[in-house]
Amino acid sequence: xxxxxxxxxxxxxxxxxxxxxxxxxxxxxxxxxxxxxxxxxxxxxxxxxxxxxxxxxxxxxxxxxxxxxxxxxxxxxxxxxxxxxxxxxxxxxxxxxxxxxxxxxxxxxxxxxxxxxxxxxxxxxxxxxxxxxxxxxxxxxxxxxxxxxxxxxxxxxxxxxxxxxxxxxxxxxxxxxxxxxxxxxxxxxxxxxxxxxxxxxxxxxxxxxxxxxxxxxxxxxxxxxxxxxxxxxxxxxxxxxxxxxxxxxxxxxxxxxxxxxxxxxxxxxxxxxxxxxxxxxxxxxxxxxxxxxxxxxxxxxxxxxxxxxxxxxxxxxxxxxxxxxxxxxxxxxxxxxxxxxxxxxxxxxxxxxxxxxxxxxxxxxxxxxxxxxxxxxxxxxxxxxxxxxxxxxxxxxxxxxxxxxxxxxxxxxxxxxxx
Amino acid sequence: xxxxxxxxxxxxxxxxxxxxxxxxxxxxxxxxxxxxxxxxxxxxxxxxxxxxxxxxxxxxxxxxxxxxxxxxxxxxxxxxxxxxxxxxxxxxxxxxxxxxxxxxxxxxxxxxxx
Numbered sequence: 001x002x003x004x005x006x007x008x009x010x011x012x013x014x015x016x017x018x019x020x021x022x023x024x025x026x027x028x029x030x031x032x033x034x035x036x037x038x039x040x041x042x043x044x045x046x047x048x049x050x051x052x053x054x055x056x057x058x059x060x061x062x063x064x065x066x067x068x069x070x071x072x073x074x075x076x077x078x079x080x081x082x083x084x085x086x087x088x089x090x091x092x093x094x095x096x097x098x099x100x101x102x103x104x105x106x107x108x109x110x111x112x113x114x115x116x117x118x119x120x121x122x123x124x125x126x127x128x129x130x131x132x133x134x135x136x137x138x139x140x141x142x143x144x145x146x147x148x149x150x151x152x153x154x155x156x157x158x159x160x161x162x163x164x165x166x167x168x169x170x171x172x173x174x175x176x177x178x179x180x181x182x183x184x185x186x187x188x189x190x191x192x193x194x195x196x197x198x199x200x201x202x203x204x205x206x207x208x209x210x211x212x213x214x215x216x217x218x219x220x221x222x223x224x225x226x227x228x229x230x231x232x233x234x235x236x237x238x239x240x241x242x243x244x245x246x247x248x249x250x251x252x253x254x255x256x257x258x259x260x261x262x263x264x265x266x267x268x269x270x271x272x273x274x275x276x277x278x279x280x281x282x283x284x285x286x287x288x289x290x291x292x293x294x295x296x297x298x299x300x301x302x303x304x305x306x307x308x309x310x311x312x313x314x315x316x317x318x319x320x321x322x323x324x325x326x327x328x329x330x331x332x333x334x335x336x337x338x339x340x341x342x343x344x345x346x347x348x349x350x351x352x353x354x355x356x357x358x359x360x361x362x363x364x365x366x367x368x369x370x371x372x373x374x375x376x377x378x379x380x381x382x383x384x385x386x387x388x389x390x391x392x393x394x395x396x397x398x399x400x401x402x403x404x405x406x407x408x409x410x411x412x413x414x415x416x417x418x419x
Numbered sequence: 420x421x422x423x424x425x426x427x428x429x430x431x432x433x434x435x436x437x438x439x440x441x442x443x444x445x446x447x448x449x450x451x452x453x454x455x456x457x458x459x460x461x462x463x464x465x466x467x468x469x470x471x472x473x474x475x476x477x478x479x480x481x482x483x484x485x486x487x488x489x490x491x492x493x494x495x496x497x498x499x500x501x502x503x504x505x506x507x508x509x510x511x512x513x514x515x516x517x518x519x520x521x522x523x524x525x526x527x528x529x530x531x532x533x
Contacts, residue, residue: 008436040432043439044465047446048497140435 008039011056012138014107015063017114017172020135021101022067022088024079025117025166028135034070035138038062064102068095081171111136112222112229116173117166119186127162128190129197130155137215147209148197149397175228184229188237188292191216195241199248210248217241232286235279236293242276243299245269257404261308273303294323313343330362338371346379366395370405377412386412422460422530423501423509425516428493430523432468445517450499458512461500468494496523500530 012035019031042059052058071088080088087097100106118131133139133147141159145152173183198212220241223234250263258264280296298319305311320336333356341349353372362368373388389409396402433439453459472486487494503509506529513525 008440012436036436039436040439043433043436043443044496047443048450048463048465048499050447050450050462051443140437 007055007059009138011059011063012036012039013136014060014111016135016138017110018063018101018107019067020114021084021110021172022071022080022098024170025168025172026170027079028163028167030070034063034066038066060102064098068098071098079170108222108225110172111219112226113172113175115187115190115219115222116175116180116183117169118162119183119190120165120169120173121182121186122165123162124158125186125189125193127158128186129194130159131162131166132190132194132219133212133215134159136219147212175226180228184223184231184234187223187229188233188290191220192237192240192292195220195244199244210252213241213245213248217245232283232288233290233292235283235286236290236296239276239279239283239296240292240299242272242279243296243303246272246276246303252400255400256407257400259404260302263308265306265308268303276300276303289322289326291323291327294319294326298323311342313339317343330356330368331365334362334365334368334371338374341375341378346375349375350379364395366392366397366401366405368392369395370408373408373412382412382414420502420504421506421509421532423503423506424528424530425463425499425501425509425513426495426526426528427497427499427516427518428495428524428526430496430518430521442517442521445520449515449517452515453501453512458501458503459499460502463497463499465497466495468496493524501527 015035015038016028016031019034020028023030038059042055042062046052046055071094084097087093101110114136115132118135119128123131130141130144130148133144134141139147141152141156144159145155148155177183195213195216198209198214198216217238220234220238224230224238246269247260247263249269250265250267251258276296277300280293280300283293283296298316301312301315301319316339317336320332320339323332324336334353337349337352337356340352350372353368353375356362369388370392373385373392376382376388377385386409389405389412393402393405393409396405433442450459450462454462468487469485470487472484473481474484476482501509501512503512506527509527509529513527516525518525
């Protein structure tokens with residue numbers, strides 16, 4: 001039997017979470033050691049006996065036994081919250097309590113709390129996401145570095161610093177805490193970043209990145225299971241993720257990036273689209289409109305168009321206008337300009353792009369010159385288009401982005417001005 | 420057909436889950452292949468690397484110490500009961516064991532038949 005790549009990562013995240021609940025953040029290192037040890041021992045057994053039918057259940061049972069051993073040896077639920085600690089100290093209640101902590105619903109609740117812990121305002125955003133990936137999703141520093149295209153030691157340093165701050169908070173975040181609403185926005189933001197990183201970076205060379213999307217979706221779905229945090233914005237975030245994820249098979253299917261306009265829409269995952277639309281309907285029941293509502297609504301307009309030419313661009317421009325009011329950013333402005341070009345023609349798009357205030361972030365964003373290239377090409381100025389595409393190639397952040405942009409540059413010849 | 424025991428000695432434990440998974444896949448493939456060819460009598464069991472050693476040391480009571488130590492080179496990590504034509508064939512079958520890639524060895528011992 002082949003082992004699922006994600007098996008260890010996911011179960012490791014679960015084990016670390018439950019053991020942190022039992023032993024507190026001060027013993028996070030212990031929790032991580034146990035998770036690792038449980039898996040290595042499992043492999044020793046499996047290599048002779050074969051992989052069991054339900055490896056996940058096997059791992060969780062082994063972790064549970066290790067937790068009980070540790071508790072017996074220590075005679076204390078050191079680090080646990082007060083009430084839990086009492087239950088863990090008595091032999092009468094200990095086993096049943098640990099059993100309860102290892103049930104799926106309890107693990108899910110605790111993963112949610114861990115997620116809120118990782119989004120502590122004392123932690124920088126650039127630390128929150130790697131911490132979530134490590135503690136909840138079982139990624140190693142190497143895997144995180146590979147996924148985010150950053151240096152391993154930089155990741156390791158952030159995580160280490162983050163864990164020190166977490167240690168000070170003792171227990172998993174309390175979902176009845178008054179800070180909940182602010183934490184929830186931070187959690188939304190972190191999951192949004194996690195998803196986007198996976199979505200925009202997904203390619204055949206970095207398969208781990210599609211997994212970032214899956215993990216972001218799994219964690220976001222946990223929000224919907226808890227009435228305290230299954231807000232309208234949480235639904236909107238899920239809608240946005242599901243609708244975008246639906247396009248992934250068409251986006252990277254052939255091993256190369258395919259732009260939204262050129263995607264084979266029959267490859268879009270209808271189940272994810274339907275689910276995304278239903279999340280969006282639930283999100284619409286709230287009074288507050290978040291950026292996630294608008295992002296999801298834009299994705300929904302695309303999802304409804306069976307062909308790229310049938311897209312309701314006027315609707316999309318309107319949604320981007322609203323998005324600019326809530327969260328103005330050069331990237332949003334760029335996407336708006338592209339939508340304007342679709343609605344009013346390339347010249348209008350170029351005017352809109354030229355009106356965007358330049359900043360450093362946009363200056364290194366390959367799809368900024370690429371967008372100019374597309375519009376110049378459509379306006380019949382192949383020479384100018386080529387220059388923009390070449391600039392975009394020089395800014396490419398991955399091999400697949402580079403190949404994609406090189407193909408566009410090669411297409412910028414005078415007789416190819418009509419797409 | 421005669422019976423032989425493969426004793427797996429030494430072999431470093433995986434340092435990361437990813438390495439462990441790679442090791443395991445090799446073992447599973449190797450054992451499945453042996454099983455398909457009808458050589459597996461009992462797939463055996465892994466042995467924990469920590470335990471106790473009991474000696475008498477000439478005294479009247481057994482002396483119990485910790486050991487063998489996990490770091491000792493030739494510690495037995497598991498066994499499999501094999502069926503083969505003769506010891507030469509058994510030894511040849513052991514030659515495909517993935518343990519060699521992880522600094523271990525296989526001891527092939529005939530089971531004494533009454």
